[in-house]
Amino acid sequence: xxxxxxxxxxxxxxxxxxxxxxxxxxxxxxxxxxxxxxxxxxxxxxxxxxxxxxxxxxxxxxxxxxxxxxxxxxxxxxxxxxxxxxxxxxxxxxxxxxxxxxxxxxxxxxxxxxxxxxxxxxxxxxxxxxxxxxxxxxxxxxxxxxxxxxxxxxxxxxxxxxxxxxxxxxxxxxxxxxxxxxxxxxxxxxxxxxxxxxxxxxxxxxxxxxxxxxxxxxxxxxxxxxxxxxxxxxxxxxxxxxxxxxxxxxxxxxxxxxxxxxxxxxxxxxxxxxxxxxxxxxxxxxxxxxxxxxxxxxxxxxxxxxxxxxxxxxxxxxxxxxxxxxxxxxxxxxxxxxxxxxxxxxxxxxxxxxxxxxxxxxxxxxxxxxxxxxxxxxxxxxxxxxxxxxxxxxxxxxxxxxxxxxxxxxxxxxxxxxxxxxxxxxxx
Amino acid sequence: xxxxxxxxxxxxxxxxxxxxxxxxxxxxxxxxxxxxxxxxxxxxxxxxxxxxxxxxxxxxxxxxxxxxxxxxxxxxxxxxxxxxxxxxxxxxxxxxxxxxxxxxxxxxxxxxxxxxxxxxxxxxxxxxxxxxxxxxxxxxxxxxxxxxxxxxxxxxxxxxxxxxxxxxxxxxxxxxxxxxxxxxxxxxxxxxxxxxxxxxxxxxxxxxxxxxxxxxxxxxxxxxxxxxxxxxxxxxxxxxxxxxxxxxxxxxxxxxxxxxxxxxxxxxxxxxxxxxxxxxxxxxxxxxxxxxxxxxxxxxxxxxxxxxxxxxxxxxxxxxxxxxxxxxxxxxxxxxxxxxxxxxxxxxxxxxxxxxxxxxxxxxxxxxxxxxxxxxxxxxxxxxxxxxxxxxxxxxxxxxxxxxxxxxxxxxxxxxxxxxxxxxxxxx
Numbered sequence: 001x002x003x004x005x006x007x008x009x010x011x012x013x014x015x016x017x018x019x020x021x022x023x024x025x026x027x028x029x030x031x032x033x034x035x036x037x038x039x040x041x042x043x044x045x046x047x048x049x050x051x052x053x054x055x056x057x058x059x060x061x062x063x064x065x066x067x068x069x070x071x072x073x074x075x076x077x078x079x080x081x082x083x084x085x086x087x088x089x090x091x092x093x094x095x096x097x098x099x100x101x102x103x104x105x106x107x108x109x110x111x112x113x114x115x116x117x118x119x120x121x122x123x124x125x126x127x128x129x130x131x132x133x134x135x136x137x138x139x140x141x142x143x144x145x146x147x148x149x150x151x152x153x154x155x156x157x158x159x160x161x162x163x164x165x166x167x168x169x170x171x172x173x174x175x176x177x178x179x180x181x182x183x184x185x186x187x188x189x190x191x192x193x194x195x196x197x198x199x200x201x202x203x204x205x206x207x208x209x210x211x212x213x214x215x216x217x218x219x220x221x222x223x224x225x226x227x228x229x230x231x232x233x234x235x236x237x238x239x240x241x242x243x244x245x246x247x248x249x250x251x252x253x254x255x256x257x258x259x260x261x262x263x264x265x266x267x268x269x270x271x272x273x274x275x276x277x278x279x280x281x282x283x284x285x286x287x288x289x290x291x292x293x294x295x296x297x298x299x300x301x302x303x304x305x306x307x308x309x310x311x312x313x314x315x316x317x318x319x320x321x322x323x324x325x326x327x328x329x330x331x332x333x334x335x336x337x338x339x340x341x342x343x344x345x346x347x348x349x350x351x352x353x354x355x356x357x358x359x360x361x362x363x364x365x366x367x368x369x370x371x372x373x374x375x376x377x378x379x380x381x382x383x384x385x386x387x388x389x390x391x392x393x394x395x396x397x398x399x400x401x402x403x404x405x406x407x408x409x410x411x412x413x414x415x416x417x418x419x420x421x422x423x424x425x426x427x428x
Numbered sequence: 429x430x431x432x433x434x435x436x437x438x439x440x441x442x443x444x445x446x447x448x449x450x451x452x453x454x455x456x457x458x459x460x461x462x463x464x465x466x467x468x469x470x471x472x473x474x475x476x477x478x479x480x481x482x483x484x485x486x487x488x489x490x491x492x493x494x495x496x497x498x499x500x501x502x503x504x505x506x507x508x509x510x511x512x513x514x515x516x517x518x519x520x521x522x523x524x525x526x527x528x529x530x531x532x533x534x535x536x537x538x539x540x541x542x543x544x545x546x547x548x549x550x551x552x553x554x555x556x557x558x559x560x561x562x563x564x565x566x567x568x569x570x571x572x573x574x575x576x577x578x579x580x581x582x583x584x585x586x587x588x589x590x591x592x593x594x595x596x597x598x599x600x601x602x603x604x605x606x607x608x609x610x611x612x613x614x615x616x617x618x619x620x621x622x623x624x625x626x627x628x629x630x631x632x633x634x635x636x637x638x639x640x641x642x643x644x645x646x647x648x649x650x651x652x653x654x655x656x657x658x659x660x661x662x663x664x665x666x667x668x669x670x671x672x673x674x675x676x677x678x679x680x681x682x683x684x685x686x687x688x689x690x691x692x693x694x695x696x697x698x699x700x701x702x703x704x705x706x707x708x709x710x711x712x713x714x715x716x717x718x719x720x721x722x723x724x725x726x727x728x729x730x731x732x733x734x735x736x737x738x739x740x741x742x743x744x745x746x747x748x749x750x751x752x753x754x755x756x757x758x759x760x761x762x763x764x765x766x767x768x769x770x771x772x773x774x775x776x777x778x779x780x781x782x783x784x785x786x787x788x789x790x791x792x793x794x795x796x797x798x799x800x801x802x803x804x805x806x807x808x809x810x811x812x813x814x815x816x817x818x819x820x821x822x823x824x825x826x827x828x829x830x831x832x833x834x835x836x837x838x839x840x841x842x843x844x845x846x847x848x849x850x851x852x853x854x855x856x
Contacts, residue, residue, distance in 0.1 A: 093527060099520070102731075191627065223756060302531050302535050303510065303534040306538060307534070
């Protein structure tokens with residue numbers, strides 16, 4: 001039998017509900033794991049073991065609060081908490097303590113969650129890494145910007161936690177750490193109280209160890225019961241589009257292999273998995289995403305750039321300065337491009353129930369000085385579509401390789417259900 | 429000749445640029461006006477006269493920074509400032525000092541603006557008023573939630589300032605105070621650093637005493653030069669739709685009169701101003717806006733409601749609790765309704781260059797216990813269209829009545845130009 005900290009959230013929640021497990025016991029197992037591994041993994045920017053224990057005991061004594069009753073969670077340190085520091089991965093915000101919890105944190109707590117601590121984010125959710133290592137091999141990056149949540153979940157420190165994505169900050173670290181990342185349809189989970197970067201891209205999401213756990217978490221936060229994966233699945237009827245995307249030439253051999261193996265396995269099981277080609281219109285969409293993100297982020301972080309520029313990394317200053325180089329007309333054209341592609345992809349989803357595409361270039365690169373490239377996530381974030389990455393192979397260094405499953409905008413419940421049904425086949 | 433504090437922003441900017449006026453002299457005139465009138469008007473939550481003077485003198489000694497060089501502005505106290513308290517109109521945030529300036533504040537400062545202080549907002553931009561009175565008649569409400577900015581501008585304390593709108597919080601107070609309110613196309617001015625209420629509705633905007641000043645302000649913040657009203661206008665060719673909307677039965681006699689007088693005046697000047705009727709689809713759009721706003725606001729303010737509920741007014745608690753009563757399915761249907769109406773109004777704008785509609789039920793109601801009804805603004809905010817209110821008459825108490833001019837989504841430059849051309853006719 002698994003140690004308690006390795007339980008799925010669905011299983012732990014069910015045991016707590018049945019009175020077979022206390023929140024305190026579950027939390028202690030998680031805290032033990034953190035004690036044993038944190039010096040290697042470095043997932044936490046701030047840990048509140050004492051506060052979490054008090055909270056767990058309170059929950060154990062009281063009535064059931066909701067779907068997350070007694071479950072420990074990580075909160076990415078880009079997301080405000082009233083009772084813990086929130087530093088956005090930047091020395092500018094050293095020791096900063098927000099007045100209020102972010103909306104999603106307040107709702108998680110209301111559903112009974114125990115916030116264990118704040119998980120490491122890269123510098124203001126950009127490219128300069130924090131201290132986190134990949135728990136599968138600490139010489140490799142965990143990915144970013146949700147580095148801490150991905151690593152903590154992969155290392156069985158907590159079953160799940162909050163992550164955010166503007167380019168590829170949920171899907172990439174989840175793929176690199178061999179866990180499941182869920183970026184919902186744009187706007188599904190409120191982002192009030194997360195540091196804003198890019199108003200038309202920033203998306204709140206979840207990293208967990210299974211699709212079912214992602215669904216439980218999202219259902220608890222949103223009150224959308226349909227997000228829980230409970231129905232018997234009907235995967236036989238799924239029309240799956242295998243979508244290499246225009247970025248395919250940059251896929252590394254292990255990603256090519258995972259993609260092709262997935263196609264083979266799905267077909268062998270009698271599923272309809274056919275090549276889905278994005279039209280020419282989508283070819284420049286990565287460039288449009290980069291323009292939009294740069295333009296909006298330069299403005300969102302105007303104060304940081306112009307009043308505290310000396311406390312930003314050179315890299316982030318460079319990103320922001322590039323954003324200021326995007327002219328208004330170019331930004332407007334990029335948004336018009338995105339709108340055209342959203343309409344085109346909606347049409348495409350008449351032929352497919354879901355698409356499967358690479359989650360990252362390949363396995364997690366070696367070294368902790370960079371977090372890898374969000375290339376394969378950029379268009380899906382810009383298209384506002386729900387995406388779930390699941391492990392689908394290993395790379396030359398034995399590290400995980402992910403594939404992402406992409407659904408119709410707003411159709412998160414069906415995507416979660418389908419992803420849960422397909423994950424065993426993809427993971428193998 | 430006008431006293432300096434009554435100069436338009438465009439004129440003041442031009443005099444400063446030509447070296448005929450110093451920022452300090454302009455600011456002192458504004459501060460004198462504030463000293464003389466603040467006990468009656470109550471526009472300011474926080475005033476930083478000393479800081480503003482230091483800033484003005486620095487600007488006077490240095491090179492020209494941008495379009496707002498040396499111009500005093502008000503910042504609604506819903507919008508973060510690093511150097512002044514930001515209390516969101518709520519005792520929950522008494523004395524709160526954000527780490528950073530909001531994006532729009534940082535950009536205003538970068539363009540040379542002098543922030544005079546924080547202008548009063550109703551409680552978290554909802555319905556419980558602050559201390560502000562209508563400068564035209566202090567027994568009447570100035571409207572809300574951007575009460576302080578509207579009153580300060582109308583009372584010649586500053587030429588313009590930031591305001592925000594989720595239902596009718598720019599247009600209504602501007603109309604009630606007899607000034608010009610500009611709610612841009614959704615997303616045009618970044619809102620990062622304004623307290624989030626409703627992610628799909630919150631819009632950053634401007635209140636000024638003329639359309640031209642609104643354009644200058646928006647151009648300075650966004651770097652969109654086209655928003656400045658400088659071109660010779662071609663109002664003769666404008667196709668104007670006079671749009672009573674489905675809420676027309678609730679228009680008070682002074683609004684009916686202003687609307688009909690406007691139709692007559694425009695026609696008399698040879699302009700094409702014809703009745704524009706919104707289809708049946710728009711009839712329930714106010715209800716959809718209320719559902720969306722309530723649902724999203726309940727979530728954005730979850731921490732305030734559940735952790736600090738005792739410090740919220742009963743009224744705001746009621747609004748939030750009503751928001752929690754909106755089921756997910758009802759919210760989804762309201763968003764689908766909004767999407768259908770956005771498509772329908774885009775079609776309608778093939779026939780019209782702009783629409784003219786009521787800005788509020790009537791003149792500012794008597795009493796300071798409420799801020800009036802945003803009814804006539806709700807659909808336009810939900811439709812994400814740019815709106816400008818201009819004075820267009822007076823009510824039975826001699827207070828101003830506004831009409832709003834509504835443009836195509838994203839077509840703010842043409843709307844500003846047309847509104848500037850039409851304002852003299854509408855105002856009479």
